[in-house]
Every structure is written in structure tokens, then in C-alpha cells.
Amino acid sequence: MHRSVGKHTGLTNHVERFNATLRNRLGRFTRKTLSFSKKKENHEAVLHIFLLKYNQDMKDKWGACQI
Template identity: 50%
Template sequence: MLQKIYGSVQDTPETRYSPAICMGAREAVISGHPDHNHVSTSYAERQNLTMRMSMRRFTRLTNGFSKKLENHEHALALYFMYYNFCRIHQTLRVTPAMEAGISDHVWDLDEIIGLLEPDGM
């Protein structure tokens, strides 16, 4: 795992909205035998960007936040169901669920709604 350490040189009102500066990085093996030439944060950063672009509660410096943890958990569950079962990914040309062999078709939102328990609606 590559963990980047970010910080700011000075904490003044003028630099409040400025991006943080990378102060260093730590490398640690969590499990397995990773190829150190291919250790990268690109996949995690891409996922973070996709989430921020798809859900307002993850955009930066906004008031679109979850007021309750339960609402936040439900929003994440819906996002990941849509992301993995409904959204065709450009590089895969299918959904991740189809690529993994979990599903044989692209789901529509009605199928996700059908998974909800009647008393939870």
C-alpha cells in the first residue's frame, strides 16, 4: 500500500482553499507480494473522483451532506449497486457485475428497487 502524507506549509485564511502539498509517502505491504514497480494510488483516486462527481454529498466545500449516518449508508449502498450492476464501464464494455460473472445482464433501476424490503420503503 502506498500512503501519501499531505499537509500545508502555513495555515492562513489565504490558503484555506488551496490544495494540500504532498509532504511524503509511506510504503507498506498489507498482504501478498505486490510488484513495487506498479504500486500506485491511481485506482483509489479515480474511484474517489467518480464518487465525488456522482454524489453531491461527496463534493468538496458544499452543504450537501448526510444529516444521519443511516442516510449516508443507504446512499453509498445505492451508489455501489448502480455502479456495479447498472453502469456500463467504458474499459470493460459491460458492468463490473457482468465481468465478474455475478450478473448476466445490465440491471435497470426497477430491479434495484425490487430488492428493497416492503417495510423499508
């Protein structure tokens, strides 16, 4: 579950790093892109699959889910 965080919590860099990871790994999240989803369902499905894979990779790497 995603939560908003204030600037003074010290968590902003983690949120921004994750946003950069999304833009880097998923073409449809980059700025000014030609890759896009025509249907909202497809966009959400790609994001869901990415989050599952990302969380599994983090769990394998660190032993706990990071998100």
C-alpha cells in the same frame, strides 16, 4: 470490500479515479458542499445504493465487477 494500497503497487490511480467518480456523482461527497446527510444511516444508504448501481453498470459494460 475496500483495501488500502501502497504507492508502489500501481493501483493508486484506480483508487483515486474511483474517489473522483464518487465526488462527481454524489453531491454529499464533494468538498465544501451544501449537500450532506444529517444521519449516518442516510449517508451509508446513499453510498450503498451508489455502489450497487455502479457495480451493475460496470458488470454490464465489461462483463465483470470492477470493485
